[in-house]
Amino acid sequence: MQHSKIVGGSTAKRVLACPGSVALVAKMPPQPSSKYAEEGTMLHACMEELLADSDLGDVIAKHALTSEQAEKLEYALQALDEIDPDQKMVFNQEVEVSFGDALPDVFGNVDLIGRLGDRVIVLDWKFGDGVAVEAEENPQGLFYTAAAMHTPSLAWAFNGATEIEIVIVQPPYTRRWVTTFERVSGFFTDLKRAVAIALRPDAPLAIGDHCRWCTAKPICPQMNGAVDRAVHTALKDIPDEALGQALTLAAKLEDFIADARALAQARLEKGLPVPGWKLVPKRAVRQWADEGKAAAALRAAGVDPYKQELLSPAQAEKVTKKAGVPFPTEQVVAVSSGNTIAAESDPRQAVVVIGEQLKAALSKVK
Numbered sequence: 001m002q003h004s005k006i007v008g009g010s011t012a013k014r015v016l017a018c019p020g021s022v023a024l025v026a027k028m029p030p031q032p033s034s035k036y037a038e039e040g041t042m043l044h045a046c047m048e049e050l051l052a053d054s055d056l057g058d059v060i061a062k063h064a065l066t067s068e069q070a071e072k073l074e075y076a077l078q079a080l081d082e083i084d085p086d087q088k089m090v091f092n093q094e095v096e097v098s099f100g101d102a103l104p105d106v107f108g109n110v111d112l113i114g115r116l117g118d119r120v121i122v123l124d125w126k127f128g129d130g131v132a133v134e135a136e137e138n139p140q141g142l143f144y145t146a147a148a149m150h151t152p153s154l155a156w157a158f159n160g161a162t163e164i165e166i167v168i169v170q171p172p173y174t175r176r177w178v179t180t181f182e183r184v185s186g187f188f189t190d191l192k193r194a195v196a197i198a199l200r201p202d203a204p205l206a207i208g209d210h211c212r213w214c215t216a217k218p219i220c221p222q223m224n225g226a227v228d229r230a231v232h233t234a235l236k237d238i239p240d241e242a243l244g245q246a247l248t249l250a251a252k253l254e255d256f257i258a259d260a261r262a263l264a265q266a267r268l269e270k271g272l273p274v275p276g277w278k279l280v281p282k283r284a285v286r287q288w289a290d291e292g293k294a295a296a297a298l299r300a301a302g303v304d305p306y307k308q309e310l311l312s313p314a315q316a317e318k319v320t321k322k323a324g325v326p327f328p329t330e331q332v333v334a335v336s337s338g339n340t341i342a343a344e345s346d347p348r349q350a351v352v353v354i355g356e357q358l359k360a361a362l363s364k365v366k
């Protein structure tokens with residue numbers, strides 16, 4: 001799939017907030033595809049096949065899906081049933097949308113655009129396991145909708161419609177937001193302004209949440225300044241109330257470090273120098289040269305070469321489903337391995353720390 005070099009759906013938030021990032025990102029080498037991106041592309045292709053009437057079982061077998069991946073597809077199909085219970089929606093899948101002459105070279109791909117009664121549905125499948133993405137005021141959804149409104153082949157979806165719904169299906173969550181044509185027009189005005197600024201040589205840079213997916217972090221002067229400031233601030237000097245801000249900055253630093261490492265490795269693998277750094281082989285892991293011969297040798301030495309292990313619930317679910325036998329759901333419990341910190345926006349419920357609360361309550365009683 002081609003991406004706009006100026007702004008697309010997934011980069012709209014960044015370009016609106018940091019127009020200067022367009023020129024910096026253009027200086028970066030193409031990013032290697034990650035296994036998460038490849039999985040997302042595969043599951044999008046599966047959805048396309050399912051909505052073109054393929055059988056779920058056939059799609060699972062064809063793409064050799066894991067039970068977790070199959071569950072995501074099942075959830076996505078259920079979500080679509082809730083949006084369109086009577087199956088009356090007319091829709092197109094995987095449509096390229098663009099702004100034509102109104103914003104040359106700015107385009108994107110919508111997963112699904114449909115018409116249901118007076119409502120236009122603009123739907124985005126998200127199969128990653130990250131933080132749930134809100135639909136309300138979602139720049140990606142607004143970008144796709146505004147571009148779709150400028151795409152002549154999609155006029156059928158908008159003619160006579162009175163409202164627009166942006167839907168994000170991100171198993172196990174579905175987020176829906178109904179908005180107006182006026183709001184989408186306002187977004188388009190903001191986008192046009194941001195693109196005009198981005199094309200200027202003095203386009204400003206601005207740090208924020210949008211930096212997370214920016215590939216220019218390793219060469220960004222704003223980001224490097226933030227890193228320097230963070231390095232020179234001792235943790236002990238941070239007052240308690242600033243700890244939340246420090247954690248937010250830490251998340252940005254982690255992204256910066258990961259991107260810098262990936263960029264350095266990509267350069268070194270191409271034979272380009274990175275001063276002070278080199279490529280070395282990873283730690284060698286011992287393995288059998290020939291498993292059959294190794295098993296025979298162990299048996300001859302009186303050692304059973306194989307161990308028996310109980311299948312995990314996910315593995316057992318896959319096997320029982322394939323065999324058409326019942327899965328013992330009552331034997332499964334979900335056990336958390338402990339607590340971790342998360343941003344307020346995380347959809348998981350906060351842990352209630354009963355001991356601390358009791359202590360606080362008792363201290364008031366005394």
Ligand code: SF4
Nearest residue numbers: 018021206211214220
């Ligand atoms: S890292 Fe942040 S501030 Fe720097 S160019 Fe990217 S989005 Fe802009």
